[in-house]
Amino acid sequence: MIIKELDEAFVAHTYKRFPVEIVSGKGSLLYDAAGKEYIDMGSGIAVSSLGIADEGWIQAVTAQLSLVQHTSNLYYTEPCAALAAELCRRTGLAKVFFGNSGAEANECAIKVARKYAQDKKGADYYNIITLENSFHGRTLTTLAATGQAHYHELFQPLTGGFLHAPANDADALIALARENKVAAIMMEPVQGEGGVYPLSAEFVTRVAAFAKENDILLIFDEVQTGNGRTGSLYAYMQYGVTPDIVTTAKGLGGGLPIGACLLGEKVEGVLGYGDHGSTFGGNPVCAAGALHVLSRIDEELLAEVREKSAYIVKELTGAPGVISVSGMGLMLGIETEKPAADVVALCMAEGVLALTAKHKVRLLPALNIPMDVLEKAVSIIKSALAE
Numbered sequence: 016m017i018i019k020e021l022d023e024a025f026v027a028h029t030y031k032r033f034p035v036e037i038v039s040g041k042g043s044l045l046y047d048a049a050g051k052e053y054i055d056m057g058s059g060i061a062v063s064s065l066g067i068a069d070e071g072w073i074q075a076v077t078a079q080l081s082l083v084q085h086t087s088n089l090y091y092t093e094p095c096a097a098l099a100a101e102l103c104r105r106t107g108l109a110k111v112f113f114g115n116s117g118a119e120a121n122e123c124a125i126k127v128a129r130k131y132a133q134d135k136k137g138a139d140y141y142n143i144i145t146l147e148n149s150f151h152g153r154t155l156t157t158l159a160a161t162g163q164a165h166y167h168e169l170f171q172p173l174t175g176g177f178l179h180a181p182a183n184d185a186d187a188l189i190a191l192a193r194e195n196k197v198a199a200i201m202m203e204p205v206q207g208e209g210g211v212y213p214l215s216a217e218f219v220t221r222v223a224a225f226a227k228e229n230d231i232l233l234i235f236d237e238v239q240t241g242n243g244r245t246g247s248l249y250a251y252m253q254y255g256v257t258p259d260i261v262t263t264a265k266g267l268g269g270g271l272p273i274g275a276c277l278l279g280e281k282v283e284g285v286l287g288y289g290d291h292g293s294t295f296g297g298n299p300v301c302a303a304g305a306l307h308v309l310s311r312i313d314e315e316l317l318a319e320v321r322e323k324s325a326y327i328v329k330e331l332t333g334a335p336g337v338i339s340v341s342g343m344g345l346m347l348g349i350e351t352e353k354p355a356a357d358v359v360a361l362c363m364a365e366g367v368l369a370l371t372a373k374h375k376v377r378l379l380p381a382l383n384i385p386m387d388v389l390e391k392a393v394s395i396i397k398s399a400l401a402e
């Protein structure tokens with residue numbers, strides 16, 4: 016396998032790859048170099064929200080490619096402005112900063128929070144509270160935000176000023192916030208990499224109310240949960256709270272790299288000219304792809320996401336080999352009797368690509384996965400779980 020040898024010789028060994036080379040795909044099907052077909056139940060970790068090679072998305076992206084593929088943020092481009100306007104229209108938030116990834120969107124949120132608090136309360140109000148077991152990215156600052164010690168060990172010293180509170184314990188978080196000078200509280204509505212754990216509504220509403228009363232910013236990291244993944248455009252919408260900042264990436268671009276930091280009214284003017292930037296941020300091709308993705312995430316598709324979610328949950332809950340099923344929408348975690356990695360390997364052999372998250376099997380199929388394809392995948396997953 017020449018590609019495998021090339022990759023191992025020349026690509027940094029940060030990813031332990033499966034012995035599969037993906038060469039093409041269509042919709043929710045992927046094909047490897049030997050022509051074997053797989054049902055894609057991972058969407059490149061919640062990225063290919065409309066599946067592979069979606070016709071409308073290709074058209075939107077290629078039309079922009081043939082106009083201008085990139086120019087500097089020194090100039091206006093239509094897709095960037097239109098995408099920002101659409102994100103604001105659909106969320107009620109006020110402004111958008113574009114970057115290229117989830118980590119970059121979170122970096123922006125953290126910078127905005129620190130500057131807001133410094134301007135309003137003083138330079139010592141720099142602390143950000145995040146949750147234990149969270150995941151916010153791989154840059155030194157977003158690693159510091161990530162509430163999992165094992166990610167921290169190799170890279171000391173990380174950015175300071177991050178405190179971690181247990182998830183779903185509002186009293187503990189509020190006590191921590193009272194003991195420290197805090198700029199913001201940041202949370203994933205469903206902890207994805209941590210094992211697909213949704214936050215409780217009671218926790219989120221209590222923390223949101225406390226943050227509001229104390230002029231502490233509430234940041235929702237919707238890098239994984241955003242863009243229709245949980246059955247609403249953004250997961251915060253199901254909690255009935257209004258964050259000051261929402262970050263997103265992954266599924267927004269449908270397969271091209273884009274990250275967005277959405278700023279509410281309170282913080283829309285915090286960053287001024289030159290305070291922040293990104294060479295590729297708001298790239299017209301990525302923005303055109305994202306605009307198309309957003310145009311497809313309508314009430315009909317969201318209802319489909321919820322229905323397919325209910326189908327998977329019903330099929331897997333109580334099935335042989337399953338301990339529990341958690342998650343929201345098409346972001347589901349299956350706690351398995353045998354090791355999750357063994358289930359994923361069995362699924363792969365039978366033509367289904369699934370993911371893990373900690374000790375769970377994680378499913379993140381395309382939002383528009385056809386029902387018959389989903390049924391086939393679920394039946395293979397069930398056999399793998401029971402084997």
Ligand SMILES: Cc1ncc(COP(=O)(O)O)c(C=O)c1O
Nearest residue numbers: 116117118150151152207238239
């Ligand atoms: C909740 C969350 N935040 C941030 C990130 C980092 O995103 P990226 O890998 O695009 O930098 C991830 C990636 O898995 C994520 O799930």
